Amino acid sequence: MKLDVKLCKKLREFELMAEFSVDSCCVGFMGPSGSGKSMLLKCIAGIETPDSGRIMLGDRILFDSEKKINLPPRKRNVGYLFQNYALFPNMTVEKNIQSGLKAAGIEKKEREKRTMQMLQLFRLEQIRDCKPDRISGGQKQRTALARMLVCRPEAILMDEPCSALDEELREYLQKELGQLLLQFDCPSILVSHDSNEVRMLCKERYRMKAGHLLEKEKE
Amino acid sequence: MSEIDWSPVWISLKIAAITMVFTFVLGLMAAWFVYNRKREIIKAVCDGIFTMPLVLPPTVAGFFLLLLFGVNGVFGSTLWHVFGIRVAFTQIGAVLASVVISFPIMYRSARAALEQVDDDLVLAGRTLGMSETRIFLKVLIPNALPGLVGGGVLSFARGLGEFGATAMIAGNIPGKTRTLSLAVYAETAAGDMDQAGVYVGIILLLCFVAVIGMNCFTMVKKKG
Numbered sequence: 001m002k003l004d005v006k007l008c009k010k011l012r013e014f015e016l017m018a019e020f021s022v023d024s025c026c027v028g029f030m031g032p033s034g035s036g037k038s039m040l041l042k043c044i045a046g047i048e049t050p051d052s053g054r055i056m057l058g059d060r061i062l063f064d065s066e067k068k069i070n071l072p073p074r075k076r077n078v079g080y081l082f083q084n085y086a087l088f089p090n091m092t093v094e095k096n097i098q099s100g101l102k103a104a105g106i107e108k109k110e111r112e113k114r115t116m117q118m119l120q121l122f123r124l125e126q127i128r129d130c131k132p133d134r135i136s137g138g139q140k141q142r143t144a145l146a147r148m149l150v151c152r153p154e155a156i157l158m159d160e161p162c163s164a165l166d167e168e169l170r171e172y173l174q175k176e177l178g179q180l181l182l183q184f185d186c187p188s189i190l191v192s193h194d195s196n197e198v199r200m201l202c203k204e205r206y207r208m209k210a211g212h213l214l215e216k217e218k219e
Numbered sequence: 220m221s222e223i224d225w226s227p228v229w230i231s232l233k234i235a236a237i238t239m240v241f242t243f244v245l246g247l248m249a250a251w252f253v254y255n256r257k258r259e260i261i262k263a264v265c266d267g268i269f270t271m272p273l274v275l276p277p278t279v280a281g282f283f284l285l286l287l288f289g290v291n292g293v294f295g296s297t298l299w300h301v302f303g304i305r306v307a308f309t310q311i312g313a314v315l316a317s318v319v320i321s322f323p324i325m326y327r328s329a330r331a332a333l334e335q336v337d338d339d340l341v342l343a344g345r346t347l348g349m350s351e352t353r354i355f356l357k358v359l360i361p362n363a364l365p366g367l368v369g370g371g372v373l374s375f376a377r378g379l380g381e382f383g384a385t386a387m388i389a390g391n392i393p394g395k396t397r398t399l400s401l402a403v404y405a406e407t408a409a410g411d412m413d414q415a416g417v418y419v420g421i422i423l424l425l426c427f428v429a430v431i432g433m434n435c436f437t438m439v440k441k442k443g
Contacts (some may be wrong), residue, residue, distance in 0.1 A: 073345040080346040086339035090361035099357065100347030151347060201311050 003155050003187040007043055007053030007063075016050075016211035022155075022187035028202030029213075030195045036211040037144070037191040038083075041157045045080045046073035057154055074103075079153030082122060083160040085144035087132040093143050094119065094128040098150040118146040122180075137165045138173050143201075145177075149184060154189035156181075162197055174200055224312035225415055226394045229401035231379055232425075234310060236400060238378035243371045245318070246325025251355060254333045260292055266330075273323035281387025288315065288388065306388070313389035313396050317381045323372035328373060332366025333359055365437045372433040376426045 003022040005022065008015060018034040020027070031038050042048040043056060046062065049070060055063040057078070064070050070183060086095050097118055101111045119125045122142040127135050132143070141161065161177060162170050178201050194200050196207050207214040249269050256262045272280050286296040288306040297306045306312045336359055344354040360367065382400040389396040391405060399418050406415035 032392075045342075045346050047345065073342070074348045074350065076346075077348070078346065079342070082339045082343060084339065086337065086343035088340060088343075088358055090358075099344070100349065103347065103349040103353055147347065 001058050001154055001186055002056075003044075004054070004056040005040075005044060005188075007040075007050035007055065009039065009043060009050045011036065011039065011211065014173055014211040018211075018213055020213065022189060022204075024185040024187055025204065026181055026188045026190055026200035026202045028205040029189065029191045029208050030193065030198040031203060031208030033193055035208045037193075037208055038159050039191065040208075041080070041159050041191055045078050045157055046071060046076050047080075049064070062196075077154050078152070079148035079151065079156045081144055081148055081156070081158040081161050084164050085132075085140045086148070087140060087143055089132055089179075092129050092131055092136065093124055093139075097124075097133070097147045097150050100147065104151065114150050118150045121145045129154065138169055141165065141177075142172060145180065153186065155186055156184065158188065158190045160192050160194075161191070162191065163194070177201065220260075223414065224393070224402075227397050227399045227418060228328025228421055230310070230395075230397065231311075234313050234317055235375050235378040237314050238321060238381075239371055239375040241314070241318045241412045242321045242325045242368075242374040242378065245355055245368065247321055247329045249322075249326045249366065250329035250333055251359075253330055255351070268306065269326045270323045272319050277316075277320055277381070278387055281316060281384035284312075284316060284319065284384060284388045288312065306391065308388075308390040308396065310389070310396060313381075313385050316384035316388050317378040320381050320384050321377040324377050327372040328370025329363070329367055332363035332370065335366070336362045358415065365440045368436055372429050376429050379425060379429075380422065423442040 001024055005021065006019040008017050008210055010016075013034075014036070014037055018040055029040065039048060044062070045049045050063065052064070053063065053066040054061070054065070057076070060079070061067070061069050062076050063069060088099060090194055091099065092116060097115050101114065106114075118130055122145060124139065124142060126148060127139060132140060135143070141164075162174050165173055174197055181201065190198060190201055203219045205217040207217075228229060230330055252267070253262055253265045256265065285292065285307065287293055288298070290296065290299060290305070290415075292307075295306055298306060306313065306315060340358050340362065341354055344358050349357070380400050381397075381398070382404065385396070385398060386404075391401045392398050393405075397405065399422050403415050404417045405420070406412075406418065
C-alpha cells in the first residue's frame with residue numbers, strides 16, 4: 001500500500017504546499033505549531049478540503065481536484081489519532097472501540113472478536129467498562145489507538161500523539177507506541193512539534209515551515 | 220370564595236406536555252440543521268428566522284397563525300375541508316400557538332448545547348466511518364444532553380405560560396381552550412381576584428418545580 005499526496009491549500013497566513021509519498025512505514029513531519037502540519041493531516045483524512053491536488057491511497061482516489069473527486073472522511077478508511085484522543089465521553093472504553101465497527105455494519109460476533117483482540121493487544125481488559133474520564137493518559141492513548149486500528153484502516157495519521165501525556169510518562173509511551181506501530185504495516189504519518197519524538201518513531205522525516213516541506217531526512 | 224374551576228389546570232398541563240414533545244423534536248432538528256450548515260451567512264439567516272417568534276410580540280405570531288390556520292386561512296381551510304380538522308378555537312390551535320412561541324427557546328438551547336460538544340468528537344466519528352445521523356444520535360445527543368433537557372424544560376414552562384398567541388388563535392373558551400394564563404386574565408378582568416390568585420399560585424408552583432427539577436438533573440449529571 002502506498003499513499004501519494006500532492007496538494008495546495010491557501011491558509012490565512014501562507015499557502016500549504018506538499019508533495020510526498022509514504023510506503024508502508026512511518027513518515028514524520030516536524031515543525032513549530034502553526035506550520036500547517038495538522039492541516040496537512042486533516043486534508044488527507046478528508047476533514048478539510050485542499051484547493052487543488054490529488055491524494056491516492058493504493059489505487060483508490062481519495063481526492064482529485066481535476067476529476068472533482070472528494071471522498072467524505074467515512075469512506076476514506078484512513079485512521080486518525082487526535083491530539084487529545086477525542087474519546088467519546090459517553091461511552092465506555094469497550095464501546096469506544098466498537099463505535100466504528102457498528103457503523104461499518106460488521107456483525108456482532110466478528111465485532112466482539114475484534115474488540116477482544118484489541119482489548120488484549122492494548123492491555124485494556126481491566127478498564128473495558130470505564131468511561132474515558134476515569135482512565136489515565138496512557139490508557140486514553142491506547143484506547144484511541146485501539147479504536148482507530150480495530151477498523152483496519154489502510155493508512156494511519158497521528159497528530160501529536162504524545163503531547164497530551166505527562167512528561168515522565170511520555171518517553172516510555174513513545175517507545176511503546178513505536179513497538180505497536182511496527183505491528184501494523186500500512187502507510188502512517190506522524191506529526192509533532194517535538195523533533196525528538198519524530199526522530200525516535202520515524203525513519204523518514206520532513207521538516208515543515210510555513211506550509212512548505214523543507215529537507216528530507218532519512219536513516 | 221366560589222367553587223374553583225380546575226379545568227384550566229388540566230388544559231394547561233395537557234397543552235404544555237404535548238407542546239414540549241413537539242417543540243423538543245422540532246427545535247432539536249432545527250438546531251442540528253443550522254449546526255450542519257457550513258456557510259456563516261446561511262447560519263445567520265436561518266438563525267434569524269428560527270428566532271423570530273421569540274422577539275415578535277406573541278399577538279403578531281397569533282395574527283400570522285390566524286391568517287394561515289384560521290377557518291378561511293391557507294392551511295386552515297384545507298385542513299377543515301379535506302381532513303375535517305379544525306385548528307382555530309380548539310386545543311389543536313392552543314398547542315400550535317404554544318409550539319410556535321416556545322420553539323425558539325428549544326432551538327437556541329439545543330444549538331448552544333450541540334455547539335459546545337467538542338468538534339474533534341464529531342470529526343473522530345467521521346474518520347471512524349460513522350454516518351452523520353449516527354454521529355448525531357450516538358455522539359452529539361448524549362454529550363449535549365444536559366443542555367437539551369434544559370431547553371425542553373424551559374419550553375415546557377414557556378408553553379405553560381403562553382397567552383398572546385393562544386388567545387388569538389385558540390380563543391378563551393372556558394373548559395376548552397381557557398388555559399391557566401388565560402384564566403388569570405379572565406378572572407382578573409371579571410374582578411374575581413381570589414380565583415385569579417389561586418391560578419397564579421398554581422402557575423408559580425408548576426414553573427418553580429419544573430426549573431428546580433431541571434437544575435437537579437444537571438447537578439446529578441455533572442456528578443456522574
